[in-house]
Every structure is written in C-alpha cells, then in structure tokens.
Amino acid sequence: xxxxxxxxxxxxxxxxxxxxxxxxxxxxxxxxxxxxxxxxxxxxxxxxxxxxxxxxxxxxxxxxxxxxxxxxxxxxxxxxxxxxxxxxxxxxxxxxxxxxxxxxxxxxxxxxxxxxxxxxxxxxxxxxxxxxxxxxxxxxxxxxxxxxxxxxxxxxxxxxxxxxxxxxxxxxxxxxxxxxxxxxxxxxxxxxxxxxxxxxxxxxxxxxxxxxxxxxxxxxxxxxxxxxxxxxxxxxxxxxxxxxxxxxxxxxxxxxxxxxxxxxxxxxxxxxxxxxxxxxxxxxxxxxxxxxxxxxxxxxxxxxxxxxxxxxxxxxxxxxxxxxxxxxxxxxxxxxxxxxxxxxxxxxxxxxxxxxxxxxxxxxxxxxxxxxxxxxxxxxxxxxxxxxxxxxxxxxxxxxxxxxxxxxxxxxxxxxxxxxxxxxxxxxxxxxxxxxxxxxxxxxxxxxxxxxxxxxxxxxxxxxxxxxxxxxxxxxxxxxxxxxxxxxxxxxxxxxxxxxxxxxxxxxxxxxxxxxxxxxxxxxxxxxxxxxxxxxxxxxxxxxxxxxxxxxxxxxxxxxxxxxxxxxxxxxxxxxxxxxxxxxx
Amino acid sequence: xxxxxxxxxxxxxxxxxxxxxxxxxxxxxxxxxxxxxxxxxxxxxxxxxxxxxxxxxxxxxxxxxxxxxxxxxxxxxxxxxxxxxxxxxxxxxxxxxxxxxxxxxxxxxxxxxxxxxxxxxxxxxxxxxxxxxxxxxxxxxxxxxxxxxxxxxxxxxxxxxxxxxxxxxxxxxxxxxxxxxxxxxxxxxxxxxxxxxxxxxxxxxxxxxxxxxxxxxxxxxxxxxxxxxxxxxxxxxxxxxxxxxxxxxxxxxxxxxxxxxxxxxxxxxxxxxxxxxxxxxxxxxxxxxx
Numbered sequence: 064x065x066x067x068x069x070x071x072x073x074x075x076x077x078x079x080x081x082x083x084x085x086x087x088x089x090x091x092x093x094x095x096x097x098x099x100x101x102x103x104x105x106x107x108x109x110x111x112x113x114x115x116x117x118x119x120x121x122x123x124x125x126x127x128x129x130x131x132x133x134x135x136x137x138x139x140x141x142x143x144x145x146x147x148x149x150x151x152x153x154x155x156x157x158x159x160x161x162x163x164x165x166x167x168x169x170x171x172x173x174x175x176x177x178x179x180x181x182x183x184x185x186x187x188x189x190x191x192x193x194x195x196x197x198x199x200x201x202x203x204x205x206x207x208x209x210x211x212x213x214x215x216x217x218x219x220x221x222x223x224x225x226x227x228x229x230x231x232x233x234x235x236x237x238x239x240x241x242x243x244x245x246x247x248x249x250x251x252x253x254x255x256x257x258x259x260x261x262x263x264x265x266x267x268x269x270x271x272x273x274x275x276x277x278x279x280x281x282x283x284x285x286x287x288x289x290x291x292x293x294x295x296x297x298x299x300x301x302x303x304x305x306x307x308x309x310x311x312x313x314x315x316x317x318x319x320x321x322x323x324x325x326x327x328x329x330x331x332x333x334x335x336x337x338x339x340x341x342x343x344x345x346x347x348x349x350x351x352x353x354x355x356x357x358x359x360x361x362x363x364x365x366x367x368x369x370x371x372x373x374x375x376x377x378x379x380x381x382x383x384x385x386x387x388x389x390x391x392x393x394x395x396x397x398x399x400x401x402x403x404x405x406x407x408x409x410x411x412x413x414x415x416x417x418x419x420x421x422x423x424x425x426x427x428x429x430x431x432x433x434x435x436x437x438x439x440x441x442x443x444x445x446x447x448x449x450x451x452x453x454x455x456x457x458x459x460x461x462x463x464x465x466x467x468x469x470x471x472x473x474x475x476x477x478x479x480x481x482x483x484x485x486x487x488x489x490x491x492x493x494x495x496x497x498x499x500x501x502x503x504x505x506x507x508x509x510x511x512x513x514x515x516x517x518x519x520x521x522x523x524x525x526x527x528x529x530x531x532x533x534x535x536x537x538x539x540x541x542x543x544x545x546x547x548x549x550x551x552x553x554x555x556x557x558x559x560x561x562x563x564x565x566x567x568x569x570x571x572x573x574x575x576x577x578x579x580x581x582x583x584x585x586x587x588x589x590x591x592x593x594x595x596x597x598x599x600x601x602x603x604x605x606x607x608x609x610x611x612x613x614x615x616x617x618x619x620x621x622x623x624x625x626x627x628x629x630x631x632x633x634x635x636x637x638x639x640x641x642x643x644x645x646x647x648x
Numbered sequence: 649x650x651x652x653x654x655x656x657x658x659x660x661x662x663x664x665x666x667x668x669x670x671x672x673x674x675x676x677x678x679x680x681x682x683x684x685x686x687x688x689x690x691x692x693x694x695x696x697x698x699x700x701x702x703x704x705x706x707x708x709x710x711x712x713x714x715x716x717x718x719x720x721x722x723x724x725x726x727x728x729x730x731x732x733x734x735x736x737x738x739x740x741x742x743x744x745x746x747x748x749x750x751x752x753x754x755x756x757x758x759x760x761x762x763x764x765x766x767x768x769x770x771x772x773x774x775x776x777x778x779x780x781x782x783x784x785x786x787x788x789x790x791x792x793x794x795x796x797x798x799x800x801x802x803x804x805x806x807x808x809x810x811x812x813x814x815x816x817x818x819x820x821x822x823x824x825x826x827x828x829x830x831x832x833x834x835x836x837x838x839x840x841x842x843x844x845x846x847x848x849x850x851x852x853x854x855x856x857x858x859x860x861x862x863x864x865x866x867x868x869x870x871x872x873x874x875x876x877x878x879x880x881x882x883x884x885x886x887x888x889x890x891x892x893x894x895x896x897x898x899x900x901x902x903x904x905x906x907x908x909x910x911x912x913x914x915x916x917x918x919x920x921x922x923x924x925x926x927x928x929x930x931x932x933x934x935x936x937x938x
Contacts, residue, residue, distance in 0.1 A: 096938075267937035277933060283922045286728055308929065310920060312727055312911045317753040321720035324713065328693070328724020331711055332732070333918040336724070354714055444938065449930060454922055487918060488709040489729065491688045496703040496710025499696070507659055508704050508712075 064255050069099060069124045071256040072131060073205060074148050076117040077140025079110055082198045086138075087118025088268075088439065089219050090202055094122055095268045095441040097215035098261030102556075103439040104130035104632065109293070109377040115147055122258060127440065128405070128556025132636040135256045136208065138201055142166050152176050157254055159204055159246070161197070179208060179250045183242060190241045191234035203239035207246025211258040213239060265444040271409040271435035271553075274447065275365060276301040278413020279337055280309055281452040284363070286336040288314040288325040290344055293377050294433040295367035298339035319344035323351035323364070330360040331497075333487035335417045339365040342384045343374065349391045352426055356396025358497045358506075359475065359483070359522070361420035361427075361457075368432040370630045379630030380433035382552055382603040385612070388428050389581055395519070397423060397526045399533075400581035402430040404555030407446050408578055409435065414452045419532065422457035423525045424485060430580065432603065434632040435553035458484040465492045473504040477517060481524030526582045533579040535587020540566065540573030546642070547595040549621055551577040551609045553632070554601050560635035565642070577609065585616040592619055599623040599642070603633055652681040657707040668819035668845025669699055672766055675822045676737065677706065679829035690733040693722040695742035698773045699766030699845075702737045716746020719754045722761050729918040730760065730906040733833055740767040744780040744800050751802075751840070755811035758837035759905040762829065765802065765840070766819075768847040769854060776850040788850075803884035806840045807877065807897060813839035814880060814897040818863055819846070820856045824893065831895060837904040844891070859891065867894035874898045 073090075077083045084105060091101045100123050107116040119130050133153050139145045139160040152158070154175040160166055162180035171178045181204050187196040199220065206213055217236060224232045269277075276298050289299040303313040316322040319340055326336035340348060345366045355362045366388065370381035388400055399419050403412040412429050420427040460468075465486055474495040476483040483504075486493035497506030501515050509515075536549075540562045550558045558574045565572040575591050577584075592598065600610035600621040605628040610621040625641040627633050655677040663669045680690060687708035694700035696715035703710025709732070713721040718738040726734045736743075743751055743765040754761060770788065771777040778788035778795045781802070785794040806814050813835045817825040825843060832839035844863075846855045866872045866883055873879060880897035906912055914920055 265938060267934065269937040273937065280933075281923070285917050285920070286724070288724065307910050308932075309925065310911050310914065310917075312909055312917060314723075314727065316720065317749060320717065321723075321750055321753070324717040324720035325724035325727070327713070328711070328721040328726075329728035329917075330724075331721075332691070332725045332728035334728035336728070351714060351717065354717075358711070358713075444934060449933075488691055488732065489688060489918070491686065494687050494707060494709055496692065496706070496708065496712065498704060498712035499714060500712065508701070 066255050066257055068257050068259055069122065069261070071135040071209070071258070072119060072121040072133065073136045073138060074117050074119050074134045074151065075138045075140070076115060076144030076148055078113050079107060079116050080112045081140045083116045083118050083140065086198045086202060087120055089223060090120055091439050091441070092268050093215040093219040094258070095266045096218055096263055097212070098263035099258065100124065100126050101268065101439065101441050102127035102130055105437050107378050115141070115143055117144065117148070124261060128559045129635060130438070130632070132634050136205070138205055139164065139166070140201070145171070149174065149176070155255055157208065157250070159201070159208060177250070177253060179204070179246065181242065181246055181249070186241050186245070187238050191238035193234065196235055196238045199235045199238045200242040203242030204246035207243040208250050208254050209256060209258040210247060210251050212260050213243055215260060266441045267444050267447060268439055268441045269406060270437055270439050271403070271406060271431050272297040272367070272437065273301060274406045274409040275403070275413045275429065275431065277447065278410040278452070279363070279417070280305060280311065281449055282414025282417045283335045283454045284311060284337050284417060285334045286312050286326065286329040287339070288316050288322040288336070289339045290316055290319045290322055292341040292344045294369060294436040295339040295341050295365060297436070298365055319347035320350050323348035326362045327351055327355050327360050330355070330362045331358070331488070335361070335421070337363045337365060339367070341367050341369050342371050342387070345384070345388070345391070353392040353394055353396060354499050355426040356392065356398065356522070357499050359424040361417070361424055363416045363420050363427045363429065365429045365431065367436040368430065370628070376630040378433070380603060380632050381628060381630060382432055382608070383605070383628070385430065385580070385604070385608040388430055389612070396522055397425045397529065398581065399423065399425060399427045399529055400430060401427065402552040402578055402580045404435065404552045404576055404578050406440050406442050410447045418453065418455040419529065421459070422455060422482070423529045424457065424482060425525060430552060432553050434603070458482050460484050460486040460493070462490065465490045468492045471505060474506045475502060475504050475518065475521070477504060477521050480528050481521045482528070530582040530584070533582055533584040535584045536575040536577045536591050538573055538575055538591060541571060542573070543594060544571045544573040545596050546570065546572040547592070547598045548572065548574040548601050549577070549598055549609065549613065550574060550601045551580065554603065557633045557635050557638060558601055561638040561642070564635060564639060583612065583616045588613065589617050589619070592617070597623065599625055599645070601625045601633065601638055603627050650681045650684050650686050652677050654687055655680060655707050657705050659705050661705045662701065663698060664849045666848040667698070668768060668847070669702065669766060671819035671822050672699070672764070672825065672843055672845060673702055673705060675825035675829060676702065676735070676764070678822065679826040679833065680708070682826065683830050683833045685733050685833065690735060691725050692735045692737055693718055693725060694736065695738040695747065697739035697742050699737060699739040700742060716742050717750070718742055719747055719750040719761065719763060723754060723759050726760055726906060727909070727917065729916040730912060731916040731919070734761050736761055736763045738765060740765060740769060740779045740781045741771050744802055748780070748800070752805065752809040754838050755806050755809035755840065757905045758810070758812055758902050760837055762832040762835070762839045762841065764829065765842050766845055767802070767842050768845045768851060770847045770851040772847050772850055801884060801887070802840065802842050803896060804881060807881050807884060811840050811897070812837045812899050812902050813895070814884070815840065815895045816842045816844065816893045818844040818859050818893060820859055821863070824865065828895060835898065836900050837902055862889060862891045863893045864890050865894045866892045866896060
C-alpha cells in the first residue's frame with residue numbers, strides 16, 4: 064500500500080441541520096492549528112432542514128486556492144450522502160458512517176471503496192452521555208482513520224464548547240478520543256491517506272465575507288444597512304455582531320432600496336457606510352445608485368453574486384453580474400468596481416473601497432460571489448495586514464479651512480480633477496442642499512445646457528484620476544507562455560492550480576487575474592497581453608462577460624472561453640478538462 | 649438668536665402663484681428659527697415633486713433625493729448624525745405612494761424625523777394625475793372615468809404603525825402650521841405632519857376657500873386628549889365636511905430609535921473618531937479565526 068501523506072479531500076455530507084457546516088469549520092480550524100493548509104467548499108440547499116448538504120475539506124501541506132473534484136474519504140451523516148458522493152471517491156478511498164445507517168457496503172466494495180462503519184451514535188451516548196456529540200465522534204473517527212494526532216482537534220473542541228461548561232468539554236473530549244481509538248484500530252492500517260501535523264505558524268481560517276468585513280471594519284466603516292440575502296447576509300450579521308465593541312451601527316432595513324438610501328444619507332452626513340447584498344437586492348439598490356453618483360456621495364456596496372436571473376439559485380455561485388454592475392442605473396456617472404479574488408484581496412477591498420469612495424466621492428461596488436464569500440481557507444496571519452490599513456478621506460475640508468472660507472460653500476466646485484472639496488454638514492459655513500436634479504456648483508437645480516455639460520465633464524473627470532489607482536492584472540506563472548488564461552474574481556484559486564498542473568505536465572501556461580474592474584485598467588492589460596499567444600477566458604457565467612469587457616476596452620478578442628454556469632464553482636479539474644477538449648477540438 | 653432671514657436663499661421658488669407650498673415654506677422657516685435651530689443644525693431631506701423643491705429655496709443643509717425615498721435617506725442622516733434635526737419635506741405622491749412602506753417602518757421604529765408631507769392630493773409636477781390621497785371618483789389624466797380607489801388615510805395608517813406624533817395642518821394657516829412643526833421638532837421620535845395644501849393649477853376644487861371652513865382644530869376642542877390613541881384613531885377617520893387638524897396624537901413615553909442604539913451613546917457617529925480600540929480589541933479580531 065502506497066501511503067500518501069497530507070494530500071487528500073474529505074467530504075462531510077448530511078442533511079441541513081445535522082451540523083455539516085460547523086463540523087467542516089471546526090475541522091478546518093483544527094487542521095490549520097496542526098500546521099496543515101485547508102480549503103473548505105460548502106454546498107447547501109435553500110432550506111433549513113433536510114436535503115443534502117456537504118462540506119468538502121481539502122487538506123495539504125501547500126497553500127490551497129480552491130477545492131478539487133476528487134475525494135478520498137466521505138464522512139456520511141446520512142445514507143444518501145454515501146450515494147451522492149460515490150462518483151467523487153477515488154479507488155482505494157473510504158466511506159465513514161454510523162453503523163446503523165442503511166448503507167449497502169457491497170456497492171462500495173464493487174468500486175474498490177472501503178466501508179468504515181462505526182458505532183458513532185453509541186459512542187456519543189455511552190461515552191459522552193448525549194447523542195448530540197455524534198459529530199464529535201465522527202470527527203474523531205476521521206482522525207483515527209487518517210491517523211491524525213488529536214491535539215489540534217482537542218484544542219478546537221475546548222474553544223468551541225467552553226461556553227457550555229466543563230462537563231460538555233469533557234464529554235466531547237472523551238467521545239473524540241474513544242471514536243479516534245476505535246477507528247484507528249479497525250481501519251487505520253488499511254487506509255492509504257494519512258495526515259500528520261506540521262509545525263504551525265500563526266494562521267487564520269476564514270471566508271471571503273469575513274475577510275471583507277474585517278477589512279471594512281478596520282477601514283472605518285461605521286454604518287451598515289442591508290436586507291438579508293444569500294450569500295451576503297453574513298456580512299450584515301458580522302457587522303451587527305461586532306457593532307457594539309467596534310462602534311458600527313447596523314440597520315436591518317425594510318428593503319434594499321431603503322438600505323441603499325440609508326447609506327447615502329449616512330454618507331452625506333460624513334459616515335463611511337456600507338450595504339451588503341446579492342444581485343437581486345442590488346437590483347433594488349440600483350434605484351439609489353445614480354443618486355450617489357449625481358450628488359457625489361461616497362458609499363460602498365458589496366455584491367456577493369449568485370446565479371440569476373430572478374431568484375436563480377439562492378445558495379449557489381456565479382459571476383453573472385459583472386456587466387450589470389458596470390452599467391446599472393440610468394445615465395452616466397463615475398463608479399468604481401473592485402472584484403477581489405482571494406481572502407487577502409477581499410480583506411484589502413474592504414478598506415480600500417472606502418478610501419476610493421471618499422477620494423472620488425462616488426459609489427464603489429465590491430463584487431464577490433458565493434464561492435469566494437462562503438469558502439473557508441487558511442491564510443498566514445500576516446497576510447491580513449492590519450497595520451497596512453489606511454483611512455484616507457480624500458479632499459475633506461477641515462474645521463479650520465471652513466472657518467476661513469470666504470463666500471458660500473460650493474459643494475460641487477468645478478476643479479481640474481473633478482473632485483470638489485467636501486464639507487460635512489454641521490459647520491455653519493458648510494451649509495448646502497445638493498439636488499439629484501442637475502445642479503450648479505452650489506448644488507442648486509439648474510437646467511442650463513452649458514452647466515449640464517460642465518457638470519457632466521466634472522463628474523466624469525474623476526474617473527481619469529481614479530484610473531491611476533486601479534491595479535492592472537496580476538500575472539501568475541511564467542512571463543512567457545503558450546497559453547494565457549484570463550480570469551477575474553474568484554477564478555483566481557482554481558486557475559492558479561490549473562496553471563501549476565499544466566506547467567508540471569510540461570506545458571507553458573500562465574494566468575492574468577483581473578481584480579480592479581472599473582475604471583478598466585486597459586493599458587495595463589494591453590501590456591500584459593502583448594506577448595500572449597493563445598488566450599482563454601475562464602469565467603463562472605454563460606457569456607464570458609469579462610472577455611466581452613476586454614474586447615470593448617482593448618479590442619483584444621478572447622475567442623476561447625471556458626465558462627461554467629451550473630451554479631457550481633469552477634475547479635482546477637473542470638478547467639483542465641476543457642483545455643484538453645480545446646486541444647483536441 | 650436665529651432669525652427667519654438666516655434661512656433666506658437667493659433662489660426664488662418656481663411654484664405657481666398661489667401655491668400652497670409658499671405657506672408651508674414660510675411656516676418651516678418660521679418654526680426652525682423660532683425653535684432656535686440654525687441652518688447648519690438641521691438637514692432638510694426631500695424627494696422629488698413640487699414640494700420637494702423646498703430645500704432648494706431654503707438656506708439650510710438639505711438633500712434632494714429620490715421620489716419616494718425621502719424617509720430612508722433621512723433615516724441614514726439621523727443615524728449618522730443624530731445631533732442634526734432632520735426634517736423631511738415631500739409630497740403625497742412621494743410619501744404615500746412610492747414611499748408609503750418607508751413611512752410605516754419609520755413610524756414603528758420611532759426614528760427622530762419630522763416627516764412633513766405636502767399633501768395637495770394631486771400630482772402637480774407631472775401635471776395633473778390623481779394621487780393616493782385623491783378622492784374616490786376624482787377625474788384626472790390617469791383616471792379619466794374617475795378614480796376607482798379610495799384615498800389612503802395617512803393619519804390612521806401612521807397611528808396603526810405605532811407613530812408617536814401624528815398631526816395635520818394646512819398651508820392656509822401659517823401660525824398653526826409653524827406651531828405644529830415647532831412641536832414636532834421637539835418631539836422624541838418620529839413625527840408625521842400631514843399638511844393639506846391647495847394645488848391652484850390642477851385641483852381647483854380644493855382651494856383655500858374649500859379648506860378654510862372645513863378645518864377644525866382638535867386641540868381647541870374641550871376635552872380632546874392627544875394622549876388618547878383610540879380617540880385619535882377615531883378622529884383620523886373624519887375627512888370631508890369636517891377635517892380635523894392639530895396634534896391628534898402624541899406620546900413622549902417611547903424612546904426614539906437613535907436613543908436605543910448602543911453605538912450612538914458615544915455621540916453622533918459622524919463625530920466619533922475612528923478606531924478608538926485597544927490592543928485587545930485588535931487581537932480579538934484575529935482570535936476569532938485562529
């Protein structure tokens with residue numbers, strides 16, 4: 064038996080309400096404490112109980128940027144979970160389940176998959192005194208089969224159950240150990256994938272929503288208004304949970320139109336304000352988006368994409384809203400669109416968005432998606448650099464400047480940059496009443512044609528300056544390559560791995576990752592594309608919206624496109640299979 | 649000492665001669681000055697419509713937003729800087745058609761806004777379509793055979809939603825209107841003031857001579873108790889030959905929304921410094937994920 068150490072994927076599958084998510088989270092944290100790298104994909108249905116949910120925990124010694132399709136072990140909390148994931152299991156893999164589940168072991172062995180039935184519920188009941196500890200037993204059994212040291216799991220159990228008292232901690236600890244011992248004894252020697260702890264640096268395990276929330280909080284976000292919508296509700300909840308300690312007011316509004324209007328009111332009053340939503344909620348917010356554009360109010364909207372149109376697939380992923388965000392609203396006005404692709408980029412986008420919004424006095428839209436927003440990954444603690452977070456409020460008039468102001472305050476003073484120094488309401492000299500009608504420099508309604516042209520020019524000029532702050536594509540892989548992938552947002556992780564695997568197989572591939580989307584860094588992309596031979600756009604949507612944007616902005620036609628629009632995330636295997644298809648097609 | 653002249657803007661209103669908005673405008677300025685509120689201490693938020701142009705003609709902090717969205721914009725302003733008095737001035741289309749849902753939520757959350765609705769019972773700026781407060785049978789450009797719907801009853805709706813200050817006045821009685829606004833400015837929480845006003849161009853049937861003999865000030869009636877919500881609800885049903893005006897209902901027993909937001913105890917958000925956090929506060933953020 065050839066043993067593989069620290070390179071495997073575990074699927075935890077069960078019904079909604081069975082603790083699939085919390086088991087996946089707890090295990091990921093334990094593995095990270097044990098010095099291993101993790102990526103956890105959560106797949107669940109839009110229902111509270113029942114159905115089939117799973118967490119796919121990929122484990123390695125190298126940093127992971129995505130899930131992968133094959134799995135070595137399934138931890139089945141229901142009989143259905145066994146059958147759901149059979150096709151994913153590699154030969155030699157195994158299925159771990161409570162021995163009372165009606166699982167036909169013959170189906171498994173016919174596929175060279177080992178059955179690992181164990182009395183998990185019984186252990187929970189007899190050793191821990193409560194069947195509710197069955198998931199702890201399951202995690203212990205998993206650790207036994209892969210012969211993983213229990214210390215990191217024990218530390219997580221201690222942290223997670225501390226608030227429930229020492230008896231619960233002790234019960235879970237005993238259950239974990241008993242299940243571990245039994246699984247190891249029965250099945251450890253026959254299972255060829257093993258996990259061994261490694262020296263652990265300080266790592267954090269979090270998802271894109273949490274990273275964005277952290278960045279926004281450190282970036283001075285003080286007001287959040289929203290209406291729950293998957294996958295962005297956790298940002299609203301995160302802010303609500305941190306509000307009291309860190310001074311953030313959150314408002315669960317009556318609808319997304321109200322939420323968008325509330326952050327515009329707050330932005331006008333001088334507070335850094337955020338509205339998290341998904342595409343459907345953003346559709347409502349669009350009504351107010353142009354108001355922020357016209358009255359030059361800094362706001363940040365975080366849009367976690369899911370498949371549309373309409374309700375689409377509520378708990379699944381897609382990158383179908385890019386062109387929508389670029390064009391949403393009547394009329395033309397400057398907006399800035401960021402599309403972070405990683406946990407680190409989500410963190411940075413969190414604080415950078417507010418600086419851009421205040422510097423350019425316009426709406427900033429941060430485009431994420433369910434895959435990035437919800438998947439957990441470990442990052443080095445230093446990768447989320449709290450010390451690097453700056454708060455830059457742009458051209459904001461100080462009290463002293465306002466005291467010295469001669470004449471009336473011109474909220475929309477015509478300037479070379481298009482940016483008009485902003486005064487926050489409350490100072491006697493800062494009095495102004497900007498109108499969403501076209502207005503003069505004071506903000507007063509004016510229908511004059513020349514004024515209209517001057518004001519349009521002024522507002523749109525801000526984009527020129529903002530373009531200077533947009534970062535060009537990030538290249539991954541060798542500078543010269545036969546094959547250049549172009550991705551954006553959450554395609555980063557799966558594409559990095561596809562590039563690595565191609566290059567390991569003797570090909571020459573690289574990738575350009577676009578994360579600042581608007582104003583579009585066309586010149587930087589043109590430079591990056593100068594030496595490219597074959598280009599392939601990779602996107603989680605039907606039409607290749609970024610590829611179309613690239614053609615509009617640069618003239619470069621990315622004819623080859625690997626697209627996925629079934630609501631499930633792109634994987635390295637999916638990309639590679641389609642590259643293969645292109646070679647032969 | 650604040651003077652009405654402090655609110656004087658160089659911009660002349662574009663309202664039709666005789667428009668009810670002139671009276672409302674004067675009453676607003678008089679009430680603000682009378683309450684000692686300076687132009688930089690208030691934010692007048694409006695939407696879109698004839699009445700919503702009021703901030704353009706008034707020297708004060710203002711924000712002319714979107715049709716129907718006056719109240720949520722004002723809510724954001726109030727939560728960001730509760731040191732400001734926040735006054736909404738918008739019409740019946742804005743408040744009771746597109747914005748009706750927002751009004752009910754503002755009322756139930758008792759957010760500290762004065763919500764002054766310029767209710768001329770017709771769409772003026774879009775030139776004469778019937779509004780949510782138009783009478784049943786009202787013939788207009790969008791109801792050529794007469795409106796089929798009954799009008800909304802904003803006072804009853806606000807009361808049902810839990811509003812803590814519900815009043816009505818009219819543009820032909822500036823002293824009364826400014827007195828009601830002054831009371832609303834001192835109110836703890838959300839205050840609805842439905843202000844009847846003639847539209848001299850598109851609703852000639854409801855001019856000053858129509859309203860003057862019909863309005864009845866409940867606060868001058870012996871025994872009327874504005875603390876009696878049931879009585880207020882009953883009077884809110886009256887509309888026709890007798891139109892009750894005055895403060896129909898008020899209670900100061902409910903704290904305003906902004907009083908109950910723990911993060912605002914440290915003062916207006918807009919004035920709180922960024923990140924007054926301890927090392928442990930920073931460390932706690934990391935510990936959540938490590």
